[in-house]
Amino acid sequence: MQEYKIESFDGTPIHCYVWDEVENPKAIVQIVHGMAEHAGRYAAFAEFLNKQGYIVFGDDHRAHGKTELFESVGHHEGDIYEDTLNDIIYLNNYFKTKYKLPTMVIGHSYGSFLSQGFLQRGIDVKGVILCGSAYMGAVGIAGAMLVAPLHFFAAGWRPKFVNKMSDVIFNRAYKGEKGASLWITRDAAEREKFIADPLSGIDMSINFDYSMIKAFSRIYKKANLAKLNPDTPIGIFSGTMDPIGGKNASKAVQLQELYKNCGVKACELHLYDGARHELLNETNREEVFADMLVFINKCFE
Numbered sequence: 001m002q003e004y005k006i007e008s009f010d011g012t013p014i015h016c017y018v019w020d021e022v023e024n025p026k027a028i029v030q031i032v033h034g035m036a037e038h039a040g041r042y043a044a045f046a047e048f049l050n051k052q053g054y055i056v057f058g059d060d061h062r063a064h065g066k067t068e069l070f071e072s073v074g075h076h077e078g079d080i081y082e083d084t085l086n087d088i089i090y091l092n093n094y095f096k097t098k099y100k101l102p103t104m105v106i107g108h109s110y111g112s113f114l115s116q117g118f119l120q121r122g123i124d125v126k127g128v129i130l131c132g133s134a135y136m137g138a139v140g141i142a143g144a145m146l147v148a149p150l151h152f153f154a155a156g157w158r159p160k161f162v163n164k165m166s167d168v169i170f171n172r173a174y175k176g177e178k179g180a181s182l183w184i185t186r187d188a189a190e191r192e193k194f195i196a197d198p199l200s201g202i203d204m205s206i207n208f209d210y211s212m213i214k215a216f217s218r219i220y221k222k223a224n225l226a227k228l229n230p231d232t233p234i235g236i237f238s239g240t241m242d243p244i245g246g247k248n249a250s251k252a253v254q255l256q257e258l259y260k261n262c263g264v265k266a267c268e269l270h271l272y273d274g275a276r277h278e279l280l281n282e283t284n285r286e287e288v289f290a291d292m293l294v295f296i297n298k299c300f301e
Contacts, residue, residue, distance in 0.1 A: 001043065003066070006059075009090045010083070015066035019046040019056040020099070027126070027287065027300045028101050030092055031058035032118075033111030034132065034278075035212075036074075036163075037200045038065030045280050048289050054296070057095050059087065061114075065199050065210050081215040085117045090121060104299050106292070108132050109244060109277065110212065117219050119234070120227040125235040127299030129292060132277050134138035134244050134251035135258055137220040163203050170243040183243050183277055190281040225262050233266040235295040236257055237288065239275025268295065 002020070005013040017039050030048055033039045039058030046056035060067040061084045062076040076083075088105075096103050101241060104127040107115030112133035119128055170183035181191050181201065194200050218224060236254035238245040246254040249271050259267040270291055279288045 001046070005067075006091065006094060008087045010086075012062070012083075012087070013067070014061040014062075014087050017043075017046075017058050017060075018095075019043075019050050022050050022053060022055055024053065024102065025055045025099065025101060026053045028055045028057065028095055028099055028103040029296065030088070030095070030105045031056060032105060032107035032111030032114050033058060033061065033064070034087055034111050035192075035208075036064070036202045036204060037197075041194075041197070041200065042280065042301055045253045049293070049296070052293055052297075055095075055099055055101065055240040057091070059091055061111075062087065062202065064202075070198075073199065074202045075207060077207070079211050080208050081117075081211040082116070085114050085121075088114060088118060089121060090237070092125070102126050102300065103129065103184055104128065104296060106131060108280070111220070113212065113215065117215060118220065119229070119232065120224045122227065122229070125232065127295070129235045129237060129295060131237045131279055132242055132244055133236060133238065133255060134246060135220075135254035136216045136251070137258075146259070149190075149210065149223065160203050163201065173241060173243060185276050185278045185281045186274070186283045187281060190278070194281075201215075220258075225258075226262060228259070228262050230265050232264070233268075233295075233299055234264055235268045235270065235292070236278055237270045237272075239277065239279060239282065241274050242277045244277055270295075 002018045005015050008014045031039055031042050033042065038060045042058055049056050062080050063074055092103055103125050105115050105118060105125055106129040109132040112130040115128050115130055122270055167180060172183045181194055184194055236252050236256050238249045240249050252269065256267050256269045272279065272288065275282045275284060282288060
């Protein structure tokens with residue numbers, strides 16, 4: 001694995017991880033990580049895909065990981081969602097040109113919402129996986145109105161109580177269990193790694209929250225949904241105990257229905273009973289790896 005920075009569309013240096021030690025590679029998989037984490041956490045999955053003939057790369061998004069100075073992690077100026085989406089597009093084109101191979105995208109959580117926006121940009125990719133995702137159409141306008149006053153006065157504020165409150169709310173479903181970040185995965189060892197990682201579980205700024213909520217009000221508009229390429233296969237992967245995906249993955253089901261109603265010809269839904277938010281770090285991750293590989297292989301047939 002290599003790590004280096006690439007100047008993005010606006011000159012911002014973006015920290016990238018590249019797993020390219022592959023003999024006769026057949027395609028490229030771009031990983032788009034979630035909120036309050038970094039792309040380095042996907043090494044095990046990337047190495048698995050390397051063995052299957054795929055080059056893998058990912059970046060630390062704006063406000064995340066090694067793209068920021070440590071003291072700045074959690075915040076970035078500007079429209080963070082929109083600028084990060086443009087970074088993802090820029091990097092997709094960069095690595096597609098570098099290796100002269102087709103690409104597909106796997107987005108997790110916040111990365112899946114970036115990938116939902118990516119699907120509307122007309123970029124030539126062979127498929128998209130949305131992991132730990134949901135339909136968030138009801139959040140956009142109302143959420144933006146609630147956060148707007150805070151954004152006006154304190155865009156750079158990184159309130160610690162938001163992270164703590166979210167953890168408490170998300171953990172309620174796991175009765176009889178104790179500890180932090182229960183909603184992340186059933187695997188206690190993986191939870192401990194997440195908690196111990198100084199670049200994971202970080203406090204995000206009001207500007208970050210505002211930019212993401214505003215994006216929800218855009219990506220579900222009819223005019224933008226009309227930009228979807230019906231021939232791009234979409235795979236939605238969700239655990240039934242993932243609070244982001246709703247009770248029994250109801251919001252993941254809604255997302256599949258949305259794409260089908262928009263004319264997407266191939267939109268698969270893979271549900272994992274009892275699994276939580278980070279499927280790639282779950283106790284049944286080998287099953288998830290194998291299922292994703294089947295989908296990826298189909299995309300490049």
